[in-house]
Amino acid sequence: MKRFFASDFFYDFVRSPVALLSFLIVLFLVLSAVFASVIAPTNPFDAASLNLMNGFTPPMEPNPFTGDVFWMGTDDQGRDLFSAILYGLRISLFVGAMAVALAAVMGVLLGLIAGYMGGWLDNLIMRFADIQMTFPSILVAMLIFGVARGILPPELRDEMAITVLIVSIGLSEWVPFARTVRGSTMVEKEKEYIAAARLIGLNRWQIMMRHILPNVLNPVLVIATITLALAIIAEATLSFLGVGAPRTEPSLGTLIRVGQDFLFSGEWWILLFPACTLLALALSVNLFGDWLRDKLNPRLK
Amino acid sequence: MVLILLRRLGQAILVLFIVALISFLIFRYVGSPVDNLLSQEATVQQRADLEEALGLNDPVYEQYFRFVWNAVNFDFGNSYRGSLPVAELISSRLPATLELAFTSALFALLLGVITGIYTAIRRGGLLANLILTLSLIGVSLPTFLIGVLLIWVFAVELQWLPSFGRGEVVKLGWWSTGFLTLSGVKSLILPSITLGLYQLTLIMRLTRSEMLEVLRQDYVRFARALGLSQRSVYFKHALPNTMIPVTTIAGLQLGSIVAFAIITETVFQWPGVGLLFINAVYFVDIPVMSAYLLLVGVLFVFINLAVDLLYLAIDPRLRDSQLSGDS
Amino acid sequence: MLQPLLEIKNICVEFKTRGGALKAVDDLSIDVQQGEILGLVGESGAGKSMMGAAILGLIDPPGRLSSGEIWFKGQRIDQNPEPFRGCEISMIFQDPLVSLNPLKKIGDQLVETILRHKRMSRAQAIDRACRGLIEVGIDPERLNAYPHTFSGGMRQRVVIALALASEPSLIIADEPTTALDVSVQAQILKLLKKLCDSRGTSIILITHDMGVISETTDRVGVLYAGRLAEIGITDHVLRSAKHPYTQGLVASTPKIDPDSFGRSLYQIPGSMPKLDAIPTGCAFHPRCTMRTNKCSQERPPMMKDTAACWLLEEME
Numbered sequence A: 001m002k003r004f005f006a007s008d009f010f011y012d013f014v015r016s017p018v019a020l021l022s023f024l025i026v027l028f029l030v031l032s033a034v035f036a037s038v039i040a041p042t043n044p045f046d047a048a049s050l051n052l053m054n055g056f057t058p059p060m061e062p063n064p065f066t067g068d069v070f071w072m073g074t075d076d077q078g079r080d081l082f083s084a085i086l087y088g089l090r091i092s093l094f095v096g097a098m099a100v101a102l103a104a105v106m107g108v109l110l111g112l113i114a115g116y117m118g119g120w121l122d123n124l125i126m127r128f129a130d131i132q133m134t135f136p137s138i139l140v141a142m143l144i145f146g147v148a149r150g151i152l153p154p155e156l157r158d159e160m161a162i163t164v165l166i167v168s169i170g171l172s173e174w175v176p177f178a179r180t181v182r183g184s185t186m187v188e189k190e191k192e193y194i195a196a197a198r199l200i201g202l203n204r205w206q207i208m209m210r211h212i213l214p215n216v217l218n219p220v221l222v223i224a225t226i227t228l229a230l231a232i233i234a235e236a237t238l239s240f241l242g243v244g245a246p247r248t249e250p251s252l253g254t255l256i257r258v259g260q261d262f263l264f265s266g267e268w269w270i271l272l273f274p275a276c277t278l279l280a281l282a283l284s285v286n287l288f289g290d291w292l293r294d295k296l297n298p299r300l301k
Numbered sequence B: 001m002v003l004i005l006l007r008r009l010g011q012a013i014l015v016l017f018i019v020a021l022i023s024f025l026i027f028r029y030v031g032s033p034v035d036n037l038l039s040q041e042a043t044v045q046q047r048a049d050l051e052e053a054l055g056l057n058d059p060v061y062e063q064y065f066r067f068v069w070n071a072v073n074f075d076f077g078n079s080y081r082g083s084l085p086v087a088e089l090i091s092s093r094l095p096a097t098l099e100l101a102f103t104s105a106l107f108a109l110l111l112g113v114i115t116g117i118y119t120a121i122r123r124g125g126l127l128a129n130l131i132l133t134l135s136l137i138g139v140s141l142p143t144f145l146i147g148v149l150l151i152w153v154f155a156v157e158l159q160w161l162p163s164f165g166r167g168e169v170v171k172l173g174w175w176s177t178g179f180l181t182l183s184g185v186k187s188l189i190l191p192s193i194t195l196g197l198y199q200l201t202l203i204m205r206l207t208r209s210e211m212l213e214v215l216r217q218d219y220v221r222f223a224r225a226l227g228l229s230q231r232s233v234y235f236k237h238a239l240p241n242t243m244i245p246v247t248t249i250a251g252l253q254l255g256s257i258v259a260f261a262i263i264t265e266t267v268f269q270w271p272g273v274g275l276l277f278i279n280a281v282y283f284v285d286i287p288v289m290s291a292y293l294l295l296v297g298v299l300f301v302f303i304n305l306a307v308d309l310l311y312l313a314i315d316p317r318l319r320d321s322q323l324s325g326d327s
Numbered sequence C: 001m002l003q004p005l006l007e008i009k010n011i012c013v014e015f016k017t018r019g020g021a022l023k024a025v026d027d028l029s030i031d032v033q034q035g036e037i038l039g040l041v042g043e044s045g046a047g048k049s050m051m052g053a054a055i056l057g058l059i060d061p062p063g064r065l066s067s068g069e070i071w072f073k074g075q076r077i078d079q080n081p082e083p084f085r086g087c088e089i090s091m092i093f094q095d096p097l098v099s100l101n102p103l104k105k106i107g108d109q110l111v112e113t114i115l116r117h118k119r120m121s122r123a124q125a126i127d128r129a130c131r132g133l134i135e136v137g138i139d140p141e142r143l144n145a146y147p148h149t150f151s152g153g154m155r156q157r158v159v160i161a162l163a164l165a166s167e168p169s170l171i172i173a174d175e176p177t178t179a180l181d182v183s184v185q186a187q188i189l190k191l192l193k194k195l196c197d198s199r200g201t202s203i204i205l206i207t208h209d210m211g212v213i214s215e216t217t218d219r220v221g222v223l224y225a226g227r228l229a230e231i232g233i234t235d236h237v238l239r240s241a242k243h244p245y246t247q248g249l250v251a252s253t254p255k256i257d258p259d260s261f262g263r264s265l266y267q268i269p270g271s272m273p274k275l276d277a278i279p280t281g282c283a284f285h286p287r288c289t290m291r292t293n294k295c296s297q298e299r300p301p302m303m304k305d306t307a308a309c310w311l312l313e314e315m316e
Helices: A002-006 A008-015 A017-034 A081-117 A119-134 A137-151 A161-172 A174-188 A192-199 A204-216 A218-241 A252-261 A269-296 B002-030 B033-037 B044-054 B060-072 B086-121 B126-140 B143-157 B182-215 B218-225 B230-267 B273-283 B286-314 B316-323 C048-055 C106-117 C122-135 C140-144 C152-164 C182-199 C210-216 C234-239 C244-251 C293-297 C310-315
Strands: B170-172 B175-177 C006-017 C020-032 C037-041 C063-072 C089-092 C170-174 C202-207 C219-224 C227-233
Touching (some): A008 A017, A008 A269, A081 A119, A081 A161, A081 A174, A081 A204, A081 A218, A081 A252, A081 A269, A119 A174, A119 B002, A137 A161, A137 A218, A137 B002, A137 B230, A137 B286, A161 A174, A161 A218, A174 A204, A174 A218, A218 A252, A218 A269, A218 B143, A269 B126, B002 B060, B033 B044, B086 B126, B086 B175, B086 B182, B086 B230, B086 B273, B126 B182, B143 B182, B182 B230, B218 B230, B218 C089, B230 B273, B230 B286, B230 C106, B273 B286, C006 C048, C037 C048, C048 C063, C048 C202, C089 C152, C106 C140, C122 C140, C122 C152, C170 C182, C182 C202, C210 C234, C227 C234, C227 C244
Parallel strands (some): C037 C219, C089 C170, C170 C202
Antiparallel strands (some): C006 C020
């Protein structure tokens, strides 16, 4: 730990206002999401606690009927927007992080196999990656989402929506991980320590997992950060389009979708606050990811 | 050149067959064609009869080729919702999507190239830096949020432009166009900006970096040393060389514009194929999903092919190396 | 004495960096007579190319001409070099492979240049372009060919045709043969020399190759760390160099001569200083075998119009 604080990396980080600020915002948002149940004044999922009389209360103004004050206002059902945003942030971050984890595990594994084994397996994996990359990942995610809903029985569709969302976004983002890992694996496997490992009789799987994997993981961190921004935006987009998180478990995208409906009747706050939160999250993850890429691995582009 | 074309064509057809395979698998195994044609009370015998009639008991490869053959003849089966032929649904909505995609591509390309050149030539200038900073924010903004914000400002607050639909359209045979009426054109503005903004920033950044790269080349310095005017150096010598990579990327982006149209069409309730697709995903309307996948696949493959051809047309070096057979 | 074609008076080229301004060319004066071929020789980084670019006002930022004057045919041109660029003064760059726009036919490049500087119809310009190509030994049929269909030597011929298209009085040739095969180098130099002789065009030939200097140039200027070390008639300089740097340079040039076979070449000890670490006094003094105390303290001026070295002062 001490070594980390004394490193060039830490020095550059503290010196870069963009990196520091974006990291602090991400940290702040993540902490708010983790402790949502502690911070939030109400539980937005608890239908019993909602008071319809509180519907459409503007921010910072007392409700004319109940006198309650909500500093970000309420939606049509009287749900406190601040609490809804905290819980929505939690879902957005959770889906984003899990999707990236899935994409990273899958991409790293396939990349390792393709790079180390070579031959027809490599061909198969990489050609498939090529074809998938011809399509924008958001479209791939939508397709997987639709197919998954088709396979699930109708009664499970809403219940499993979050899982399905994670799988669809995860499966749509694995290619960059695989391509990078495959490239570095092909470099690593020619090195002498791999020949040595082979000589002492380790099998392929052991060589891949114990020897090559630790040496190709560096760029994965950078790709993961950048993919996290993409995944958060993908989740918000799908939810906004109505094919993501359901209204019973609203993410930031779902909240924005709901907010858009009330734009014309003048309840602007239902849209504005979730939108700003999403913007802050996406922008700061993006900026931090860019900085990380420039610092750790300028060749990744 | 003929050889290389044939090879590209071969690759394209292979990709199409794979996309068709995925599309077929979705059509055949995710959706169950029988369930949607029969009522819940149908007997086992009725089911078996229908399965036989639909050819579901034939070998899989036969079913696959039948699927491809039908698709070539624009027969994608019937939508689960409303039982309309999918081909009819798509063809009635295609003009809306294509007009939207065309307008926003034009907007993105023109403005992207112009601002890209400007920011390259006036490198470090005040306006150039401002444009660059704005573009950074533009890249981070999710498309749907841009759309919603535009609606808020221009449709709700200022009430200058409509927030949904295509406005009045004029029928030209089976094509319906919004270009010919005032309300149609006004309706196009916000969706086109929403759809084109991301591509605009992308094309701008690419044009800028390519232009800066080209301006460093010796032939540009030589052109300057020969006393050619600033304008000629920038636009006759540097720009064509810049446009080669820009054309490639911009061409490929054309495909993603059609795909991203799904988002824009939902925000603006634009009656195109994207909206059709997202509703299909929501209601698990498998035939529509599988047809859309095929359609987009064909489109992407054709765009890739067209970009390759364009590449050959504008770069004499490539043209000759392909002619002489080495590549 | 006749008025020189080009007079360069005390120019400096500076690069602004975070560590302050670096001088790539430092207080350099030189002139070019009508019809002569002036060689500029020096190691890479000595400021030769920078000088060439400075004459045409083609220094890329962050570099700039920070002081001094450049006079051409009695007019001061350093403030506004643009009207002279390509018209009265042309330039040829090092690598012909990248000097031609890959997307334009060579005929179009020629015609564009001719029309830019001469008032004539397009047909006349095409005719002139054909004659230009014939002069450099290229079949005028190839007017419609793209640059990539030519070999390196042929491309440099096209470049020469382009540079001569506007009938300039001065051509700055920046290492015109360095990127070419040795066998082609001599052809190109001969061609350039022949064409310029017949027109009375002067050439500034920038090179690091002493062989090229001895074969082609009338006079030679030796550059070291952005400063002029020595200048004089080529024969004199090569035979009896005054500046120790020039002496080292001449001694370290290989000669094809049976007597010197098997003898190892002379090497100047050390290497040229980087721009941010130029020694005080004479820039060459740390490498000089004949240095005195004065050399490290005071920068030597040009002595007797031949060399910037304190040794010449002592000889008086």
